[in-house]
Amino acid sequence: MDFAKLLNSVNSIKEEFPPVHLWDPELCEGVEMQIDREGNWFYQGSIIGRKKLRVLFSRILKLENDNYFLVTPVEKVSIKVDLAPYMIVDYEVDASKTKIILKTDLELSIPLDKEHKLELKRVGDENIPFIEVRDGIKGFLSRSVYYSLVDIAIGQENDSSGELMLKSFNCMFSLGEVV
Numbered sequence: 001m002d003f004a005k006l007l008n009s010v011n012s013i014k015e016e017f018p019p020v021h022l023w024d025p026e027l028c029e030g031v032e033m034q035i036d037r038e039g040n041w042f043y044q045g046s047i048i049g050r051k052k053l054r055v056l057f058s059r060i061l062k063l064e065n066d067n068y069f070l071v072t073p074v075e076k077v078s079i080k081v082d083l084a085p086y087m088i089v090d091y092e093v094d095a096s097k098t099k100i101i102l103k104t105d106l107e108l109s110i111p112l113d114k115e116h117k118l119e120l121k122r123v124g125d126e127n128i129p130f131i132e133v134r135d136g137i138k139g140f141l142s143r144s145v146y147y148s149l150v151d152i153a154i155g156q157e158n159d160s161s162g163e164l165m166l167k168s169f170n171c172m173f174s175l176g177e178v179v
Contacts, residue, residue, distance in 0.1 A: 020062040020071045021135065033070065033079040039087035039105050051106075058106040061085055063136045083123065084130060086139030097152055100168040102131060104139055113169035120176055127176060150175055 034042045041048040041057065048054055061079070062071045068085060070077045079085075088110075090103040100112040110116045110133055118141075120127040129141040129149075141149070153166040153175050164175040 037082040084138040118173040
């Protein structure tokens, strides 16, 4: 399988999020794809610089048994993901600071709500905030977005439970222990 063939197959898909859960083609061997810890996408060790291409590929991601794949009706390519496929790089908040919309590096907006929960996970020696983006696929928050959410949480009414809680869309999310 070559990159041009994969690209042609992806370009033929019309839906924003095609039904990848219905597709189960054979795995294409010998293709090396990766998303690194900074959200950079690579094909055969070379960075995929065109944002339009990364956005297109992000729409056909599928998570199976904790492994990520790019899937079309006729091809399936394994993709190594260091943290998560999506990086949260920005956000919007309403005037009352209780409805937060997170924005990914791949042109998606996700409400921080009961379907898209924020959770801290231990990765190595640090806690990293992740959010459910879609279909079990996660996004991780950039440090600047995380620290901005900490500022918002500090401004919201919090009990003294020892955790800093952030309220969004009537849900509460822990941003970590208060020390």
